[in-house]
Amino acid sequence: MAEAAIVQFNLDELIVVPTGKAWHKPRDLSSGAHRAAMARLAFSHLRQARVDEIELHREGASYTIDTLRSLSDQYPDAQFFLLIGEDQGKALATWHEIGEIAQRAIICVAAREMSEFSDSDASSHDIPTQALKLPHLPHSATQVRARVAQGQAIDALVPPTVALYIQSHHLYQPAR
Numbered sequence: 001m002a003e004a005a006i007v008q009f010n011l012d013e014l015i016v017v018p019t020g021k022a023w024h025k026p027r028d029l030s031s032g033a034h035r036a037a038m039a040r041l042a043f044s045h046l047r048q049a050r051v052d053e054i055e056l057h058r059e060g061a062s063y064t065i066d067t068l069r070s071l072s073d074q075y076p077d078a079q080f081f082l083l084i085g086e087d088q089g090k091a092l093a094t095w096h097e098i099g100e101i102a103q104r105a106i107i108c109v110a111a112r113e114m115s116e117f118s119d120s121d122a123s124s125h126d127i128p129t130q131a132l133k134l135p136h137l138p139h140s141a142t143q144v145r146a147r148v149a150q151g152q153a154i155d156a157l158v159p160p161t162v163a164l165y166i167q168s169h170h171l172y173q174p175a176r
Contacts (some may be wrong), residue, residue, distance in 0.1 A: 001110045004134050005083050006048050009108065014048050015071065020055030020062030030171050032056035041161040065097040068104045080105035083132060085140075092127045108132040148172035 002014055018035040036053050043049035054070055055062045068080060082105040089109030092098055101107070110132040147154050149172055155163050166172065 001083060001085075001132065001134060002043060002046055002049060004110070005081065005108065005132055006046065008132060009081050009106075011048055011081065013050065014043075014046065016043050016049055016051045017055055017067055018051065018053065020058050021060065034165075034169060034171060038162050038165055041165055042159050044161075045159075063096045065101050065104075068101060072104055082107050084109055086111050089129060092129070098127055102127055106130055110134050145172045149174050 002016070005011060006014055016039050018032060018039050020032065032053070033056075036051055036056060039051045043051065052071075055067055058066065064082070068082070071078070071080065082101065084107065086109060089107075089111075092107070095101060107127065107129045108131070109129050111134065144154050144157050147157070148166060154166065157163075158166075
């Protein structure tokens with residue numbers, strides 16, 4: 001997704017923001033330190049990418065609009081592109097302050113090849129989006145976590161350094 005966005009939107013920089021305290025997640029995520037470390041490993045091969053822990057240091061629930069406001073203050077002349085997955089693209093109408101998000105950033109929805117997502121999924125709620133065209137990716141983060149929990153290999157699904165990190169830190173293991 002990152003590589004496709006850099007090329008398609010000619011991005012000078014890609015800021016990767018590990019989620020802070022996700023208000024919409026019913027379960028705990030892995031620790032912020034682990035998520036930041038995995039992001040650094042996963043994106044280390046992209047010279048345009050850098051990981052920003054802005055949400056991990058924020059108190060309370062983490063909202064995209066707060067992150068965009070902070071980044072806009074830091075980079076007042078920047079044009080922001082918010083890259084999201086197809087599942088979140090379909091849920092945009094439920095996002096906190098989505099109108100301001102759409103004013104502050106071009107919302108780019110990563111649609112998997114052969115996907116049913118279209119710009120009309122979001123535009124039916126008057127939320128402008130652009131499609132980020134991806135090559136066929138047969139897996140998702142949810143599938144990675146599920147495979148780890150079932151003791152299955154993930155080497156072909158994530159960069160080797162990330163797979164090793166998950167294994168060595170015993171992440172996504174079922175509770176014993």
